[in-house]
Amino acid sequence: MAVTAVDFDDLPSPARTAIEAETGQILQAETISAGLNSALSVRIHTAAGAVFLKGLRTDHRWAWTQQREADINPYVTPLAPRLLFHVVADGWDVLGFEAIDGHHADYSPGSPDLPKVVDAMRLLGETPCPDIELRRAEQRLAGYVDNPADAEMFKGDALLHTDWNNHNVLVTDDHAHLVDWGWATRGAVWLDPAHWIIWLIAAGHTPAEGEKLVSQVPGWSTAPPAAVDAFAAASSSLWDEIAGNASDGWTSRQRSAARQWCDHRADHA
Template identity: 40%
Template sequence: MSIRLDWQDLPMDVRAAVQDHAGPVIGAESASVGRNSAFAATLTTQDGLVFCKGGRSDGPQAVMHRNEAAVNPFLPEELAPHLLWRVEQDGWLLLGFQYVAGRHADLSPGSPDLPLVAAAIKKISDITPPPVPQRAIADHWQTALGNGATSEWAERAPQYMCGSTLVHSDLNPLNILVADAAHVVDWAWWRTGAAWIDPAFVVVRLVAEGHQPSHAEEWAAQFDGFREAPSKAITAFAASLVCLWERKFADTDTTKAARRWAEHRCG
């Protein structure tokens, strides 16, 4: 992503269109994290705070923002911020969300956030996904792996990922805001698939935060989908994460955690 724009960097007519929905903006604080939006900021208006994100409507990020807008009506407000309005003006697409206060989730061993995160994951698995075609994560995974799978285990992953459960697919601490409950944000990558997939994604994050792989799997076993999944499905998924992430993020803590988990599974 290029350098994130400030509120005053947006074209005047785009800012006017936002204010037609949100009211006069008297302050704007750009988000310090995230990489999927050219503009992302908390706007202070006369009626309170609104979180606004978006980018060029003809750019590669627009697909992600449209994905997020499509799934939002299906998400309960106690789980995810409600989409308040959508602006398309002069080649820009901006989404305005209910502001949710909170800090990023702590996934370290013994964290009091872990039960709240578990409750959020269970809520996600109970949601009926929107009837949007071509959102199967198995197909996406197969395309992403292509012919570059580095092991037989990685090649097998897509065949185990089919299902009809809503999958967030990016449950990292930056996308989970914790206050009295855990709220899940940034739904740009939602898909449909097997019920074990979101818990499995969190296993990697737990390992990255200091959990032993076996303990992380024990935590994930509280979810029926993960507990009942074929062992070889989880092993194949762990191997495929290493394959995919090493291509672009080889030296990150998360990729190192994926390697540790895959080695644990294949050891």
């Protein structure tokens, strides 16, 4: 089921009323076009300030990610924006977060954002994984490994974000903030740096440069080479599936980046 973007005014009246009960009168609503996992992605302005809204219809197959974000938020602030409210009304599930004035991270070589992203990843690696329901890395990747036993190498007790799309990283003057925690996962601590490598390659880094950059994250040093090889191969298969036969520009770039990294790991095995 694809995510179809909607504006705030497209929400049914009872849902808008329930949101305004939390925020006060909404003076302006700006639709944010960058969201990939939310039908509603809106920055609203009220007399008390700005709030970011993200939402899905309650019958959408990803609606469960809304509750996942609500559950995990107390454990990941201030790395993530603070959740202000969670409203379910008239077929819509909507989260309201404090609005952050920042820009989407630039992952290109030499970007001044890169050290801030490394710092955020380092802080996440030090954050205890909460005792809440989370998907497990070995389960999420089990369908993409050549040997089912390889998935066991992704096991761990670290809290992972897993979706390092640069639109999920908002950079301010001092910090990088992580948003969109619906796919948070429990697994090996080195997996988040591994996920990031593919996005770095897509942004113009070579596979070797991507690996060198993530080596600044302490958790990366715990990664067994064979496990990284298996993850790179699984990620290539995953992005092949995501891109399919009618991929758009960004999925094509990600598939190409995943293949480049997989080939790099195979060449240096």
